[in-house]
Amino acid sequence: MTYASASIPAVAAGRADRWPWFGVFAFAFLILSQAIAIITSPADRDMGDLQKIMYVHVPAAWTTFIAFFVVLVFSLRYLWKRREKDDLLAASAAEVGATFNGLTLILGMIWGRPAWGVWWTWDARLTSTLVLFLIFVGYLSLRAFVDDAERRAEWSAVVGALGAINVPIVYMSVRWWRTLHQVQSTPSSMDPAYVLGLRLNAFAFLFILIYFIRQRYHAACLQRSTEHAEEMTALGGQQS
Amino acid sequence: MTGQNLQFVIAAYGVTWLVILGYLIRVHRTLGRARLEHARVTGAQPGASQ
């Protein structure tokens, strides 16, 4: 199967780039959503103001999984079609996803300390998120150490796909591990009063995710294009 | 009790914005560098590969 390297999109500098506006919109929307959520949500009986952390922690978690899903889809797509674009998009999603993953873990700890008295509880969701983070880091490390572009794309696609298969299995195992030892699971009921704020913030994070991935992807395409141009020069002039 | 919790809420939002703005700066730097490199390489070649 040939490695279709010529199909880098023409995101050349000349064309009007509307994406910065989307970025402005995404950040404005985030600020607005957080303000609305904080102001309009009533204090929780048990947790008081602590409930407000939910508006960043939960969307961060959701965006992590969306990012990883993008990695999975485009990894499989790459294995199927061998288009460089798909590999670059998967890699961009992985980098942004790892960032949100790290954020999710930190926020989980910030929430957990006052709520349960400990920085870490080994509960199913948090632990699975930690394992996911390690899978992301492995994926990015693999890419960092493989120099050949085609091999890098192929191998990270496989690693990404296998990692994605593993994540639900990890979640299930950790959950069984917890329930079999009869440890209290964290309550996940949602008071309807909080739903609007959560939805708004979830969308806000999604817009930020899309913006970040797109910008990272744009940079990756340019880098790849530069590498191609340099290869052409090294081979001695254009080939047409 | 609520006062103590407020510290954590502020920390949470602080970390969130730190990370998001931090990545924003990072991705823009990467993009800027990539643009510069691309312009340098394609500009320098007279019969550019387009």
Add this chain to the structure above:
Amino acid sequence: MTWRRDWSRVRAIVWKDLVTERRSKAGFSSVTALGVTILVLFGFALGPDAQVLRDAAAGALWLAALFAGVLAFSRSYQVELESGALEQLLQYPGSRWTIYVGKLLSNLIFVGLMLVIVIVTAIILFQVRIPATWPSLVAILVLGVVGVVVLGTFYAGMASRIRAREVLLPLLLFPMLVPVLLAAMSASKALLTGDLMHEASAWTRLLIAYDMIFLVATLLAFEHVIEA
């Protein structure tokens, strides 16, 4: 007809791998010695109290097997890489999967034999009381080892050809093995202490599912990894 040819190739690869290892007995001895050493270190870490050691025995055993196993996996590709034999193997016509299955089986045998010795050591060092349900324990061990070897063989095939292979193999492999290790350790621990909750059967089902899923997935993915 091709089936028979493929399977004779598999047998040839298994035989070659094992014979190479057996000729250099140092290979097997050193990996096994490493497993034992790790057990000893765990013994020091967890303290001389007999009850604590008994509780921790299952965990320590699996981790020692894992760390020693990782070395076995890397080595099984290193020999080919050094002599350029891998490229030669790929030249021959025929299915790629025979290479993978061959490596898989030889690693299973190798790790299995190592594990026997390490288990005996663990029983002694950690003062393990062998339960009446030990056949179930053996089943768990077999299923767990299969899971570890399947993914270990696969990821080692990739990592062996990258610069930072010593760190990249564990980094990629260990998160993937979390379900196997969790299931195997919990089930072993439960069986050693009487399995009051009957959890071993639940974990066994997870192990079987996991082994099947990843055996199929790695078989499908192997050609992507070995050609590139």
